[in-house]
Amino acid sequence: MAITFDAFSLQDSNYIITDTEYRTIPSREITLESIARKPGKKFLAEEFGERRIRLSGFIEGSSASDLITKIDDLHTNVTRKKIGTLSIDADRDIQTLVVLVAIAEPHYSQTIVPMSLEFVAAEPFYQGAQRVAVTAIAEGTASATITTTISGSVFTEPIITYTPKGGGSNTNIYRIDISYDQTGEEVTWSGGNHPLSNADSVAFDYSNQIITEGNSEIEASGVFARFEPGSTNLTVTYYSTSTSSTTTSTSSTTRSTSTTHTGTTTSTTRSTSTSTTTTLASPTITITYRPRYL
Secondary structure (H helix, E strand, O other): OOOEEOOEEOOOOOEEEEEEEOOOOOOEEEEEEEOOOOOOEEEEEEEEOOEEEEEEEEEEOOOHHHHHHHHHHHHHHHHOOOOEEEEOOOOOEEEEEEEEEEEOOOOOOOOEEEEEEEEEEOOOOEEOOOEEEEEEOOOOOEEEEEEEEEOEOEOEOOEEEEEOOOOOOEOOEEEEEEEEOOOOEEEEEEOOOOOOEOOOOEEEEOOOOEEEEOOEEEOOEEOOOOEOOEEEEEEEEEEEOOOOOEEEEEEEEEEEEEEEEOOEEEEEEEEEEEEEEEEOOOOEEEEEEOOEEO
């Protein structure tokens, strides 16, 4: 796969990357604390820090002036940007900022010069294509255990969305708990003194640690978990003041018939009414995430 930064190619006939350093794991920031009257220390925290990616190769132009143009194009499309998407492997990318561009000075009629680039990624993991899993759940007060498989080589922080059945009324849902079974960590949405509208969904954003109801951000309660790779379970418990919701529509049809007798016309009108009850689609739980890779 050609190396790209956003839509700009770094691997073609003009930009030739010969060496890449991108699989070295990001630095790991570790906090230690001494243990009273015992040798050694204990871990208080350990997190991956920023990731640095280094590329080196050549820039080639068709002439000395074209080489200058190609260098300018590199600065316009890569160097000046605050952040961009760097893609090296197929189906994986990472958000990075350019911190170093080293280009040897072209002299006289030179048409090719060496270059080296260094990128820093504040979020240190590569990400794969988005995965989406949708599970239909029952109405009313219930608890659903959902089994899903998390891809990648490191934890992910998904968006988990409760989507109601739709329609113009309220759902009567006033609380939703999501528990990550592996650790027992749980986060809660509470509607307070109002039930959830059928037109709104509730999204638990584990990466940004926020909950949104429709377009409004709601104060979160609990702990947002990290979902480790492999098969995993989560339990969604939701509370309602009723068990079902339906919509009823009534239509009326009028028919007119005419009967002719000797010298007399009699008109008869018949009115029929039909009542139809329609159950909307089931509520759903949607898990959306991008796998992360070291």
